[in-house]
Amino acid sequence: MPRTTPADWIVTYDGTQRGKPPMSMECTQCGSTLTPSLPISASHWLALAKVFGKEHKKCRERGRA
Secondary structure, eight states, rough: OOOOOOOOTTTEOOOOOOTOOOOOOEETTOEEOOOOOOOOHHHHHHHHHHHHHHHHOOOOTTTTT
C-alpha cells in the first residue's frame, strides 16, 4: 500500500464551528475553500475531498514563495 504524507492544513468542518458551513473543506495554507451543495451522498463528498486534497497537498503558507 502506498504511504501518504498527511496535509494537516487541509481541514473539514462538521457544522459545529462558528461561521463554517457543514461538510465544507478549507486549505489553511492558501485560504481556498470548497462548500458542496447539501444534501450530498457520502461517495460524492469523498470524491470531492480527494480532489481537493490532491489540489492543495503541496500548498505553501500564505506569503511564502
